[in-house]
Amino acid sequence: MGRFDELIMSLQEKLEAVTPHLNERQRRILYAAEARQLGHGGIAAVARAAGVSKGCVSRGLADLDAGEEPDGRVRRPGAGRPALATKDPGLMPALLELVEDSTQGDPMKPLTWTTKSLRRLADELAAQGRKAGRDTVAALLKAAGFSLRGNARVLAGSHHRDRDAQFRHLNDTVAEFLHAGDPVISVDTKKKELIGPFARPGREWAPPGAPVKVLDHDFPSHATGTAIPYGIYDLGRNAGFVVVGTDHDTAAFAASCLRRWWREEGRAAYPHAKRLLITADGGGSNSSRAKAWKANLAVLATETGLEISVRHLPPGTSKWNRVEHRLFSFISLNWRAHPLTSYETALNLISATTTRTGLSVTARLDTGSYPTGIEISEQHAAALTIRPDTFHGEWNYTIPPQPGLPDVPLHPPGRRSHPRHAHTFGATLATHPLLTGLERTDLDRLTISVRERLDALPPKQRPRHRKLTTENIIWAAVLDQRGLSRSLTSYLFRIGENQMRALIKQVRPFLEDYGYRPEPIPARLIDPSDLANYVMHATATASERETSH
Missing domain, CATH: 1.10.10 (Arc Repressor Mutant, subunit A)
Incomplete structure (x- = not known):
């Protein structure tokens, strides 16, 4: 084979340039042609240059000798083991x-x-x-036709015999209202979410090496609050309005959300409207069986002058509510993989939700107190004017304005219930201009100035508490200066009254040096619900006054 030593190098370069473009059969044929041209010893020389076995070159020669026409196959038919089946x-x-x-x-x-x-x-x-x-x-x-698949959530939990008829009745009513240019809204409460560094389902594109770090367990005790999104979807305008509550999902909360939607968006969008249609499921805060829901709607109808009609979805069909698949589904997509670290984050993600069809969403925070256990007396329920439809009046009814109704109780009988997360509730409400007597920018300047002086004190002389930040202590002292009771202030920030008194005593001289000597709050406030109601009433009154001018 020594006579081919000079040809090995050139043959190797040739084969390396050509063989990457050939399949396995074509390479064998090429090796065989080169070997046949070299004559005796050509098989070994080509195998050495190509880096294959001599058997591979020999099989190529056999293919050449067989003289078979190319049929597109690389290997002979019948190779491989028989299938196990x-x-x-x-x-x-x-x-x-x-x-x-x-x-x-x-x-x-x-x-x-x-x-x-x-x-x-x-x-x-x-x-x-x-x-x-x-x-x-x-x-x-x-x-056999099997494939990987998940579950399809399409089966209703119960099937009422008039389910389809109720859907037709609901759709006919919606079409009538929309044709007349009257507002039609779909309402429901989205799943409650914990506020804090908790994992969120879904994935999003992010730079490498920068995962969002969250807690390994979703314990409610680690949360700084609970977000209760109540959604209102305007069918005629393709617009969403979401109020994020911080307390409880009650009928009073649902009615408050509707009131806020009407004042901020509905009244301007439908200036000539005399009636309103609400589509809702049959449970939760807007339950078709809840007297508190109907009593609060009667109050809302009287305040707005609207005749409010309600159409409930049949039992077990809440997923067909339009607010679910036209608003909530897109909110879930928009905040996927985003930890809701604060209420502000939740509001921003909700309000940033859009679709190609033009959906726009407004988000608002409601820190009011909505205690559970409120009962509507039989006398109050009997005084309500509710016009049921001839078809399933328990699902379809109309509530007209009716002045002279008794007020809906704000607290349950017996011991009063309090907000779910009082410390978050208090910290949020403590900065409201109606309570501090200062606009937010002025309050920020006061807080920064007082904090700088407190930080200059020796560590042992600084006011501190393991549950409160320095800003919280300053805000508590501001509320104390405005005449808010120590017991209410201490409850709002979830610390003892004696501890609050000692902290305020340390901060008060710095407020006086700053020159903060405000007028007292012009209202008698006893508990957190009174505080929230005062702020909400004063804000609504100011808004109506601006609108009238």
Whole structure:
């Protein structure tokens, strides 16, 4: 073979340039042609230059001698082992028996839903003496028409015999209102969310090496608050209005959200409207059976002068409510993988929700107190004017304006309930201009000035508390200067009254040096609900005064 040593290098360069563009059969033919041209010793020389075995070159020579026309195949037909299903005709029936639903087979079989992974199915087959790997099991299942799939949440929990008729009645009423240019809204409460560094479902694009770090457990005790989004979807305008509550999801909260929507958006969008249609599911804060819901709607109808009609979805069909798939679904997409670290973050993510069809969303925060357990007396319920429809009046009814109704109770009988997260509630409300007597920019300047002087004190002389920041202590002292009771201030910030008194005593001289000597709050406030109601009433009065001018 020494006579080909000088040709090896040039032959190797030639083959390296050509063979990457050929398939396996074509490469064998090329090797064979080169070997035949070299003559005796050509097989070894080509094998050495190409880096293949001499058998590969010999098979190429055999292909040349056979003189077969190219048929597009690389290898001869019939290669490879026979399929396991061919060797074992009982393999497929045994596999199909394993993957039968438990409702179709024997419930006492050892195979359960948890064994339906490929590995467990292969193990079950092996226990029967049928050897098949995961890939084989997957191929057999695919050939039998199986595929990976999730659950489809389309079955209603209950099926009322008049369900379809109620949907037709609801749709006809919606079409009538929209044709007349009257407002139609769909309402519901979205799932409550914990405020804090908690994991959120979903994924989003992010730069490498910068994952968002969250807590490994979603314990409510680690949350700084609870967000209760109440959604209002305006069908005629394709606009959403979401009020994020911080206390409880009650009928009073739902009515407050509707009131706020009408004052901020509805009244301007429908200046000539005399009636309003609400579509809602049959449970929760807007339950068709709740007297508190209807009593609060009567108050709202009287305040706005609107005749309010309500159409409830039939039982078990709340997922068909339009606010669910036209508003809430897009909010969930927009805040996927975003930890709701604060109420401001939640509001920003909600208000940033848009769609290609032009959806716009407004988000507002409601820190008011909405205690549970409020009861509507029989006398109060009997005084309500509610006009039920002839078709399922429990689902379809109209509430007209009715002056002279008794006020809806703000507190349950007996001991009063308080906000779910009083410390967050108090810290948010403590900075309101109606309570501090200062605009936010002025309050910020006061807080910065006082904090700088407090930070200049020796550490042992600084006012501090493990539950409060320095800003919280300054705000508490500001409220004290405005005449808010110590007991209410201490309750709002969730610390003892004696502790609050000592902290305020340390900060008060710095406020006086700053020159903060305000007028007292012009109202008698006893508990957090009085505080929230005062702010809400004063804000609404100021808004109406600006509108009238």
